[in-house]
Amino acid sequence: MKTITITDLIKYKNEQKKFATLTAYDASFAKLFVDAGIEVLLVGDSLGMTLQGLSSTLPVKIDDIAYHTRCVKMGAPNCFLLSDMPFMSYATPIDAYQNAAKLMQAGANMVKLEGGSWLTETVQGLTQRSVPVCAHLGLTPQSVNVLGGYKVQGREDAVAKQLLSDAIELQNAGAQLLVLECVPTDLAKQITNHVAIPVIGIGAGPHTDGQILVMHDALGITAGKVPKFAKNFLAQTGDIRTAIKTYIEEVENQTYPAVEHSFN
Ligand code: KIV
Ligand code: NA
DSSP: OOOOOHHHHHHHHHHTOOEEEEEOOSHHHHHHHHHHTOOEEEEOTTHHHHTTOOSSSTTOOHHHHHHHHHHHHHHOTTSEEEEEOOTTTTSSHHHHHHHHHHHHHHTOSEEEEEOSGGGHHHHHHHHHTTOOEEEEEESOGGGHHHHTSSOOOOOSHHHHHHHHHHHHHHHHHTOOEEEEESOOHHHHHHHHHHOSSOEEEESSOTTSSEEEEOHHHHTTOOOSSOOTTOOOTTTTTSSHHHHHHHHHHHHHTTOSSOGGGSOO
């Protein structure tokens, strides 16, 4: 596999080629995913739930993400590797610089931060210091206690306008990628068309440039309540490698996410 960079993702956006991405936390799955054709992996702070059994992402530590970033990098050295900045690790720009350095030195190609225009200075400072940034808007799970639960964001006009202006502001501050989580399909489409940077959606409908799934959701490992946007690709294929290839195909031909996986 050739080394994937942000340049490839911008090219996909411009060519309107949809791309599938996944979370990964260890070398073995990372290698399997890349061998199946995945080019972008995220060491998400979702590992608090998927690996640590927690009920939110808030207790996840920067050293947890750094450790799993090193593991994924070993298994998938040529993928484009995103790593999450966990709760409170970017409370101030200085915190962000020190903690982002740990993830970049562990092998990340870009770090992801949750939040809107309050992050402008941080995003600018990271970018100036050669740390590429992915913004994350919509449902931002680190804010679950402020949002009052894991709920769709941007159904009201005022919130939708705010999300669009946050996306533009973060792009102007230097963010090179945007994750949109649990927003209505039409809003996700509008934001994707308004920004030049690639947009990766989860629960954001079929019109974003890319899609991301937590690997445990894509493989039907998640216990209990499964999110509306999730799809168990293993159930329909019976084999993990075929499941991942099917996920990639369904994203590329826009059969996933379908209406039943999206919010209106
Ligand atoms: O932590 C995570 O897995 C994420 C994705 C769901 C976007 O942030
Ligand atoms: Na995350």
